[in-house]
Amino acid sequence: MNIAVVGLGLIGGSLALRLADAGHPVSGWDSDLATRSAAGTAGIAVGAGLGDAVAAADVVVLAVPLTTLTGAVAEIAGLLPPDAVLTDVGSVKGPAYAAARRAGLAGRFVGGHPMAGKEFAGFAAAERTLFDGATWVLGLEPDTVLAHWLKLARLLTGIGARVVPAAAADHDAAVARISHLPHLLAAAVASVASAGGPLALSLAAGSFRDGTRVAGSPPDLSIAMCRDNAAAVDVAVAETVQLLAEDAAVLLRSGHAVRSGWPPPAVDGPPLDPADMTLRERLLDLGRRGGWLSAVADDVLSVQGPA
Amino acid sequence: MNIAVVGLGLIGGSLALRLADAGHPVSGWDSDLATRSAAGTAGIAVGAGLGDAVAAADVVVLAVPLTTLTGAVAEIAGLLPPDAVLTDVGSVKGPAYAAARRAGLAGRFVGGHPMAGKEFAGFAAAERTLFDGATWVLGLEPDTVLAHWLKLARLLTGIGARVVPAAAADHDAAVARISHLPHLLAAAVASVASAGGPLALSLAAGSFRDGTRVAGSPPDLSIAMCRDNAAAVDVAVAETVQLLAEDAAVLLRSGHAVRSGWPPPAVDGPPLDPADMTLRERLLDLGRRGGWLSAVADDVLSVQGPA
Missing domain, CATH: 1.10.3660.10 (6-phosphogluconate dehydrogenase C-terminal like domain)
Incomplete structure (x- = not known):
């Protein structure tokens, strides 16, 4: 899969490095010249412009700050190859879907959210291991094209992330x-x-x-x-x-009970069939039960979750 | 100095081990037989009973849980040698002083609070290094005998703690x-x-x-x-x-400013003179300004605090 990563800060930079390590052709772009230069030095192919980075992509990852996401979605819409899927990494999903629908990308946009921030920002803080075992939400809406969703889920489980399906509002x-x-x-x-x-x-x-x-x-x-x-x-x-x-003693006991049981031990669950006609509902149910996809193949989706 | 440590959990156990390492004769006691046994195995002298542990002490440290502190103060009052100073390690100081005054120990009780908890309790969790560089509040009330206070401050700075003087209510x-x-x-x-x-x-x-x-x-x-x-x-x-x-943006910016500046860099301050007639006020002022004693000698009290 050809991947374009737009925005090479902590999240985008870590993802580009990791995907390139996994053998995917990755092209990167960042509006900041110094970031492009640092990414190029680290071995990420950086083209002559945004359109250049996106032109041959099967998957475009918008890893720009939340504050600029809406504008970036509108800009990328005119550059996206016809069969490419667009995803993002922002921490709120409702406005991202709204922006994608306004840009005519309903169905081709799959909002993403890796639960892997840290206090430090920028390409200099990027780490190849940032997503090892990390939870990565992939939004699943009524209009999401499942083939696009599964393509992303395969890509991300392939680099070690736990892919949680969730409706944007639930996320x-x-x-x-x-x-x-x-x-x-x-x-x-x-x-x-x-x-x-x-x-x-x-x-x-x-x-x-x-x-x-x-x-x-x-x-x-x-x-x-x-x-x-x-x-x-x-x-x-x-x-x-x-x-x-309310009563502090009750609050402190309840909080202790929750924290002591977190995270619950994970076990393998019954796998899902990609050809199942009710797959969308089964995926959303998996997410609501605290589960995730651990691997995606053509004929089976491997599943884990709380015991 | 002969030290008795009563209660050999995380705090008492760590303190007994560290004081013994520093060369002080330490006797320990705990109401729990298994804890006494574990402490004895670790080299702490454990006597035949509470009175035995306390009999020869210059300093008695009550390191019992907050829930049993009031009863323990009353019990120890009848066993305390006449010139000994009593301290505790509880996380609230007002009720500890009230219990000490009720027990006739006004002036001889110096409430203490090491800011060095962790999630694990018990002697098994004790660590000799728990108080290295840790803040240790020593309560300073109008009726506290300064010689007792300074004796404890010397003991605790001697094992690497930062001793902060504070009135119980301010603490x-x-x-x-x-x-x-x-x-x-x-x-x-x-x-x-x-x-x-x-x-x-x-x-x-x-x-x-x-x-x-x-x-x-x-x-x-x-x-x-x-x-x-x-x-x-x-x-x-x-x-x-x-x-x-109120406005979330204002809150998030204010919180960021505070957290980014914490902890402030520490510098040496003007030392205090143990013979100064206004020493009590100077110590309380030091604590209110965010400072602490770093070393206590007969003729000088070394001071540090925010730049």
Whole structure:
């Protein structure tokens, strides 16, 4: 498969390096000259322009920041080869699908979200191992062309990712709870600690350090995530506020029970048949049950999930 | 100095091992037979009973769980040699001082709090290096005998801890912000994530893992901390709820600014004179400014803090 990776920051750069290692022809592009130069030095083929990078692609991965995704989808739509599938790596999926539909790409766009960020950004932070065992959501909408979806799922399981099928709205509701809420609460702990003055900050130790770690990540990205997923974030925040108003002992016991059981041990599940007429529903059901695809072949989809 | 360590779990066990390494005669005691046996095997002298362990001590360290601290203070009061100083390691200081005063130990009790917990408990988790560079608050009240306070400060800086002087109320307000609040929010994130079902928990990655880490610690201890420090915890929670109701972008930027500047670089400050008549106020001021004692000698107290 010919792959074009547009945006060579942490995620795009790591993906381009890993896919090239796996033997795929990869062409890369980034709007930043220094990034293109660094990627070229690292062995990624960088063409003369965006159109050049995308021209021969079977798969185009838009790995640009969330803040520029909508514009990038519109721009790429006019350059995409007729049979190519377009995916992205943004942390909110609803607006990405909306942008793709507006650009006439309904069915050819499969929104993606690798759960593999870290505090550092840019090609310099890229790592070939970033996606080993990482969860990678692939959006599955009523209008998604399943052949495109399976092509991407095969590509990503092939580099070691766990591919979770999910509807965009379900994905966005879930990440509000497990990612966007922790970003907001990390910022809140940092602010409340700071309001306690230098004594509080000098006493801050392990629970502060870990609980605020993601507050160290670039705030523009966190702000964009929370803004683009505002409705789901509001639900998660409202639930949090309600829990904080209730009995602390109950909250601490419940939280302990959840955290102690996470992550649950994974076991192999019954494989799925790519020719099954109900495959779309079976895939979405797999994702809702906490499962994922671990390998994709022509005749069988290997499945894992909680015991 | 003869040291008795009562309670040989993670904190008491680590302290007994480290003090013995530093050449202090250490006697230990724990109400649990298996713990006494494990400590004895590790080279800690364990006597025939609590009174035996305490009889010759210059310093008695009560390292029992917060849930049993009040009873332990009352019990030890009748056994404490006349010139010995009593300290503890609990994470809330107000109730510890109240218990000590009720037991007739005003002035001889110096509440302590090493900021060095971890998710694992018990003597098996004890580590000689647990307090290297760790912050260790020593409470300084109007009725604290300064000679007792300085004796403990010398002992603890001697094993590599940063000794922060603080009034009990100031300590409790600070730890509500930097420790008890993170415990509650970690539990809240775990609970809100769980309410999102298996899909949410299967997508949970770095920000969930770090943001909920302390929810894995024993809930009885977290519950006791939050209960014994309820007033200060309520203030921290109320500030958090208010921040969450305001603009997310403002919150995320403020939190990022605080986290990026933490911990501030430490520099040596002007040393303190143990004979200074205003030493108590100078020590409390040092703590309020985010500073600590790094070494205690007869004629000079070495000081560090934020630049």
